[in-house]
Amino acid sequence: xxxxxxxxxxxxxxxxxxxxxxxxxxxxxxAGREVKKLPTLRGRTVVNLFYEDSTRTRIxxxxxxxxxxxxxxxxxxKGSSVSKGESLKDTALTLEAMGSDAIVVRHSASGAPxxxxxxxxxxxVNAGDGTHExxxxxxxxxxxxxxxxxxxEGVRVAVVGDVLHSRVARSNVRLLHTLGAEVTLVAPPTLxxxxxxxxxxxxxxDLDVVLPKADVVMMLRVQAERMNASYFPSAREYSxxxxxxxxxxxxxxxxxxxxxxxxxxxxxxxxxxxxxSVRSTIVEQVGNGVSVRMxxxxxxxxxxxx
Amino acid sequence: xxxxxxxxxxxxxDAADILVEDGxxxxxxxxxxxxxxxxxxxxxxxxxxxxxxxxxxxxxPGREDAETVETGSRAAALGGYTAVHAMANTDPVADTAGVxxxxxxxxQQAGLVDVVPVGAVTVGLAGERLAELGxxxxxxxxxxxxxxxxxxxxxxALMRRxxxxxxxxxxxxxxxAEEPRLTVGAQMHEGDRSARLGLTGWPAAAEEAIxxxxxxxxxxxxxxxxxxxxxxxxxxxxxRWAKSRGVQVTAExxxxxxxxxxxxxxxxxxxxxxxxxxxxxxxVQAVRLGLAEGVIDAVATDHAPHAVEDKETEWASARPGMxxxxxxxxxxxxxxxxxxxxxxxxxxxxxxxxxxxIGRLDGGGLHAHGRPLAPGEPANLLLVDPGTRAVVDPAAxxxxxxxxxxxxxxxxxxxxxxxxxxVPTVLDGKAQK
Numbered sequence: 028x029x030x031x032x033x034x035x036x037x038x039x040x041x042x043x044x045x046x047x048x049x050x051x052x053x054x055x056x057x058a059g060r061e062v063k064k065l066p067t068l069r070g071r072t073v074v075n076l077f078y079e080d081s082t083r084t085r086i087x088x089x090x091x092x093x094x095x096x097x098x099x100x101x102x103x104x105k106g107s108s109v110s111k112g113e114s115l116k117d118t119a120l121t122l123e124a125m126g127s128d129a130i131v132v133r134h135s136a137s138g139a140p141x142x143x144x145x146x147x148x149x150x151x152v153n154a155g156d157g158t159h160e161x162x163x164x165x166x167x168x169x170x171x172x173x174x175x176x177x178x179x180e181g182v183r184v185a186v187v188g189d190v191l192h193s194r195v196a197r198s199n200v201r202l203l204h205t206l207g208a209e210v211t212l213v214a215p216p217t218l219x220x221x222x223x224x225x226x227x228x229x230x231x232x233d234l235d236v237v238l239p240k241a242d243v244v245m246m247l248r249v250q251a252e253r254m255n256a257s258y259f260p261s262a263r264e265y266s267x268x269x270x271x272x273x274x275x276x277x278x279x280x281x282x283x284x285x286x287x288x289x290x291x292x293x294x295x296x297x298x299x300x301x302x303x304s305v306r307s308t309i310v311e312q313v314g315n316g317v318s319v320r321m322x323x324x325x326x327x328x329x330x331x332x333x
Numbered sequence: 334x335x336x337x338x339x340x341x342x343x344x345x346x347d348a349a350d351i352l353v354e355d356g357x358x359x360x361x362x363x364x365x366x367x368x369x370x371x372x373x374x375x376x377x378x379x380x381x382x383x384x385x386x387x388x389x390x391x392x393x394p395g396r397e398d399a400e401t402v403e404t405g406s407r408a409a410a411l412g413g414y415t416a417v418h419a420m421a422n423t424d425p426v427a428d429t430a431g432v433x434x435x436x437x438x439x440x441q442q443a444g445l446v447d448v449v450p451v452g453a454v455t456v457g458l459a460g461e462r463l464a465e466l467g468x469x470x471x472x473x474x475x476x477x478x479x480x481x482x483x484x485x486x487x488x489x490a491l492m493r494r495x496x497x498x499x500x501x502x503x504x505x506x507x508x509x510a511e512e513p514r515l516t517v518g519a520q521m522h523e524g525d526r527s528a529r530l531g532l533t534g535w536p537a538a539a540e541e542a543i544x545x546x547x548x549x550x551x552x553x554x555x556x557x558x559x560x561x562x563x564x565x566x567x568x569x570x571x572x573r574w575a576k577s578r579g580v581q582v583t584a585e586x587x588x589x590x591x592x593x594x595x596x597x598x599x600x601x602x603x604x605x606x607x608x609x610x611x612x613x614x615x616x617v618q619a620v621r622l623g624l625a626e627g628v629i630d631a632v633a634t635d636h637a638p639h640a641v642e643d644k645e646t647e648w649a650s651a652r653p654g655m656x657x658x659x660x661x662x663x664x665x666x667x668x669x670x671x672x673x674x675x676x677x678x679x680x681x682x683x684x685x686x687x688x689x690x691i692g693r694l695d696g697g698g699l700h701a702h703g704r705p706l707a708p709g710e711p712a713n714l715l716l717v718d719p720g721t722r723a724v725v726d727p728a729a730x731x732x733x734x735x736x737x738x739x740x741x742x743x744x745x746x747x748x749x750x751x752x753x754x755x756v757p758t759v760l761d762g763k764a765q766k
Contacts, residue, residue: 116645136647137520137531138601157649159531197531221536222528 028326031144031151034160035201043205047170049322050315057094065321067329068097074127075101076118076143077154078134083289084154087313088131088163091320097328100127115139119146128328132156150327158192164288165198167319169206171308172243174315175284180207185237186228187213187269188247188296189258191220195288196247200228213237215269217258218249234269238278245286246271249296262295272298276306284308335367336755341375341716343706345677351380353712356699356754360708373760375716378749379677382685383415383713385702387478387507387585387692388561388633389658391417391448393439394432395424400638400733402439402448407731408636408658410445410758413715413748416694416702417446417658421453422483428453428464430472437474445758445766447702449692452476454495454506458484463495470502477693480507482561483608485543487513492547496556503693505583507559508547510568511609515539520649522595522610530598532648535610537565544568548575548582559691560584562635564609566619573628583691585633586620588657588664589738593617597738603644603651604736607637624683625674631688634661638734656737659730664739666719666746681705699754712755721747731764 028045029037038046057063073092075085085101092099104118115134122130129150132140137157144151155161173179184203190196190212203210204227211229212219223230231237238244249269251262259265266272271285279285285297285306293299302309336353343349343361350365351358386409392400402419409417419436421427427436433450440448452469456462458481469476479499486492486508495506516539521527523534544560548571551558563569563584575582589607594614597605605611623629637654644651665684669675675683689695689703704710725739751759758765 114642114645115647134647136649138649139647141601142647157531158533194531197529220528221523221534222525225525225528 030327032162032323032327033140033144033151033153035162035165035198035205037162038202038205040205043166043169043202046166046319046322046326047173049326050170050318053321054318064094064096066096067325068092068095071128071328072098072100072126073129073131073324074122075099076122076130076132077101077103078139079155081133081155083313084133087316088154088320090317092324094317095321095324097324115142116146119143123147123149129324152323152327155194157194159194160198161194162198162202163316163320163323164195165202166323167312167316168199168245168286168288169202170315170319171286171312172208172284175308176242176282179203182208182242183240184208184210184243184245185213185241186210186245186247187234187271189218189249189253190214190223190247191218193247199245200226204228211237211241213269215259234275235278238275239280241279241283243284243286244271244279246297248288248290248292251292251295266295270296270298271301273300276301276304279306286312289313334755335370336373336712336752337365337367337370338373338375338380338716341378341380343380344681345379348376351706351714353752353755356712358706358708358710358712361706373750378716378718380706381413381677381681381715381717382704382706383702383715383751383753384413384662384684385688385692385694386414386417386634386636386658387631387688388482389417389419389636390422390638390654391419391436392638393423394435396640398733399640402436403443404731404733405636405638405658406440406443406445406448407764410751411731411748411764412658412660413662413717413751414446414658415713415751415753416449416689418449418451418478418692420482421451421480422458426453426457427451428456428458430465430468433469433474433476434472445764446753447700449694450474450476451478451480451482451507454479454481454486455491460484460487460491463491463498466499466504467502470504477502477504478507478559478691479504480509480561482507482509485509485511485513489546489550493550493554496551496558497554500556505557505559505691507561508543509561510540510543510547512539512542515542520606521598522612524595524613526595526598530601532598537567537612540565540609541567541571544571548572548580551582552578552580557581562587562590562609562633563620563623563629564590564612564616566616569619569623569628572623576628583630583687584628585631585688586624586629587633587635588661589655590620591617591624591632591668592664593738601648603646603648604655604738604740606648606651606653607655608653621668621672621674624669625679630683631691632661632665632684633688634658638732639736640734644736654736656730656732656734659732660725660737660739660744662717662748663744663746667744670719671745712752714752715748716750718747718749719745721745723747
């Protein structure tokens with residue numbers, strides 16, 4: 028494992044598999060236990076440095092660190108470094124001076140974790156940077172797929188929605204490719220980046236063509252405000268062409284699952300009856316997120332398992 | 334004052350002595366002698382006319398923490414320049430006779446290069462109404478180049494009027510070609526790398542669309558147009574087409590667009606953030622060929638000093654721009670001379686004669702720039718050692734800022750001496766004041 032987890036490309040197949048296997052071991056070790064806590068990172072300090080509101084990701088990392096017995100600091104620094112006065116670098120050096128061993132960072136600027144990694148000696152974990160990556164989300168998604176379907180090699184994954192602005196999509200494309208899955212991106216052309224052709228993924232504009240062949244459908248959050256910049260004409264038209272409703276869910280194979288990183292826009296990209304169906308792994312993903320983040324922190328700070 | 338430069342190779346050709354008196358070259362030939370002359374031994378060095386930069390940000394007034402007219406002048410002299418155009422995006426903006434005269438006077442006081450102010454096209458660079466272009470042209474600063482650089486004159490009707498109006502001033506509008514609606518939030522060249530890095534793309538078409546529009550406007554009203562920092566292969570094609578039709582258009586390319594690509598954005602170090610952004614290898618090859626061919630007329634630095642705190646940030650928060658004055662000639666040697674695309678006469682043409690002509694600095698007797706190395710001409714010249722290669726150390730730069738994209742790179746071509754009207758501004762690679 029590298030010292031930092033900045034993007035999915037930091038993990039080769041062996042490393043990624045190690046994270047998933049470690050998460051599985053942690054799940055097993057804690058299953059049925061009353062005290063869901065391991066002593067592994069006792070005395071280590073993990074800082075959650077969040078420049079963006081993200082209660083879900085923050086509490087997931089917080090719980091992960093606490094279950095490993097680490098001391099956890101939550102540093103919420105909303106607004107950009109420039110407008111708030113203290114620079115990212117000064118904040119990083121301050122946290123390091125306080126003895127942080129790992130910094131988990133969420134930032135609205137793509138590449139902010141990479142900058143941070145240049146300035147601190149401890150490990151940096153990217154918890155989502157701008158429209159770049161969100162590697163632990165991809166890890167928990169891969170973990171969920173493997174858990175449900177029993178494998179990743181050859182699994183056909185459709186990633187549907189606002190790929191252009193999605194850090195979840197970027198991390199998933201890279202990680203799933205590393206792990207042998209086959210990814211198809213489905214979106215209106217306006218929500219795919221110029222240059223998407225260089226990604227290790229297929230591209231389709233037609234959800235109905237892709238669905239029958241998909242083992243996994245991963246729906247991305249689409250902000251209705253995107254229509255104001257003409258990415259699509261209206262929320263209704265988007266939903267009609269790219270939303271996953273009960274009718275479309277009927278086109279899926281028997282074993283196929285439906286995923287969503289949350290938070291969902293019910294009625295926009297995903298219908299309520301789909302989100303609440305037995306195919307849906309959405310709640311499971313949240314639980315798996317804690318195990319996978321425990322595995323990441325453990326491997327970065329505590330070393331490989333014996 | 335009499336100066337004798339011995340053994341230099343004018344334009345890289347046969348060695349000769351160059352005799353300078355009272356600011357002018359009086360003789361070039363073998364075994365010249367002059368009693369009492371200060372002698373500069375230049376065996377093995379190439380002599381070129383003093384370089385002229387069409388595009389420099391000196392930051393004064395307003396951001397003297399990043400650069401001043403004096404520190405920027407020193408950087409320019411060390412780069413072999415004898416004249417630099419100072420862009421208008423200062424604070425206050427150089428949109429009045431008062432501000433351009435202030436900058437011009439500061440340049441004269443520093444006395445290292447002739448600082449030629451560029452006037453803003455529109456009041457406050459706001460792109461809404463014309464600044465008093467005539468007042469700036471008639472001022473002591475004699476402004477001939479007008480630019481809102483940093484901003485595009487995006488309104489097509491306003492651009493048309495600006496092009497027309499400066500005809501009466503023998504002026505030129507230097508356009509920062511960037512369709513702003515296509516570059517909202519843009520951070521880097523739009524392509525494979527921006528897609529992966531999650532940085533909002535700056536499409537080549539945003540530059541090319543404005544150049545296409547403006548060459549048509551310049552043709553229509555019979556005016557001169559200059560295009561700043563051409564960065565794409567498509568722009569070169571449009572310029573080639575326009576020139577073949579006889580449009581009075583000139584263009585410049587920066588050293589960094591001759592050398593660097595968007596690969597530099599990997600790692601998110603904002604020292605490589607610049608506007609227009611670093612492009613692809615295909616674009617780099619195209620602008621090199623365009624410069625060799627003369628479709629691109631000039632190399633202009635777009636020297637853009639920034640304080641540390643404006644670069645040591647997240648990519649998106651960092652200011653765009655990079656240093657250029659002290660390494661420009663070295664980059665041209667590396668990308669154009671060592672590749673066989675330009676000979677030394679070509680370098681002199683693209684870095685001295687043509688930019689001076691575009692800025693209308695090539696007339697005016699002793700105060701002219703961009704003139705050939707010949708008896709009777711002003712003694713603005715530089716001596717460069719083309720063989721010496723050195724690793725760029727930002728800490729050693731004369732600029733007040735440190736945002737050099739060439740840090741740690743080995744580049745050829747050391748400027749040994751620069752003379753402004755016969756007075757050495759640089760000797761042995763050191764600024765003389």
